Amino acid sequence: MWLYKLGRSFRYAGRGFAHVLRRERNLRIHLTAVFYVSWAGILGRLGGAEWALLWICFAMVIGAELFNTAIETLGNAVTREKNETVGKAKDVAAGAVLVCAVGSVGAAAGIFGCTGAWKTVLRSLGSSTPLSVIAIATVPAAILFIRGRGTWK
Numbered sequence: 001m002w003l004y005k006l007g008r009s010f011r012y013a014g015r016g017f018a019h020v021l022r023r024e025r026n027l028r029i030h031l032t033a034v035f036y037v038s039w040a041g042i043l044g045r046l047g048g049a050e051w052a053l054l055w056i057c058f059a060m061v062i063g064a065e066l067f068n069t070a071i072e073t074l075g076n077a078v079t080r081e082k083n084e085t086v087g088k089a090k091d092v093a094a095g096a097v098l099v100c101a102v103g104s105v106g107a108a109a110g111i112f113g114c115t116g117a118w119k120t121v122l123r124s125l126g127s128s129t130p131l132s133v134i135a136i137a138t139v140p141a142a143i144l145f146i147r148g149r150g151t152w153k
């Protein structure tokens, strides 16, 4: 019984994530950043501690984006009319995402900069034509993913 309930809560969580993925371009931008930073981390041969820090940053930004959408959705449920309090709540939620994103960019810059991993990344891309071709080929796919389709915005 508890296993069934656990499975059900995972299903609800997955449904919430899928909803935000379809609706919010910013989440798709964050996921694209996760892809490229992870790839750079592999090429840059980051160590365990650096990966742990990066994953905390990924989770923090994506989690903040999900909370932001939850607050936006609740605000819209309260009223679609202009409302100062709803507007403020949405601004604060957006501010929280910004704080997490800026902190994560700082952490990533510190990780790749201080360990010299950025040099390894550039060396790997420079010395391997297939890797560079794959890197360039992923860009249109990333743009299409971020733009979304149909009702996506």
Ligand SMILES: Nc1ncnc2c1ncn2[C@@H]1O[C@H](COP(=O)(O)OP(=O)(O)OP(=O)(O)O)[C@@H](O)[C@H]1O
Pocket: 072, 076, 079, 080, 081, 082, 083, 084, 086, 087, 088, 090, 091, 094
């Ligand atoms: N009901 C409201 N009353 C006052 N200001 C609002 C309201 N809704 C949104 N705003 C202002 O507009 C900003 C953007 O809001 P929101 O994120 O909902 O817009 P959006 O991204 O265009 O909406 P959605 O994601 O639902 O399409 C908010 O941060 C807030 O400043």
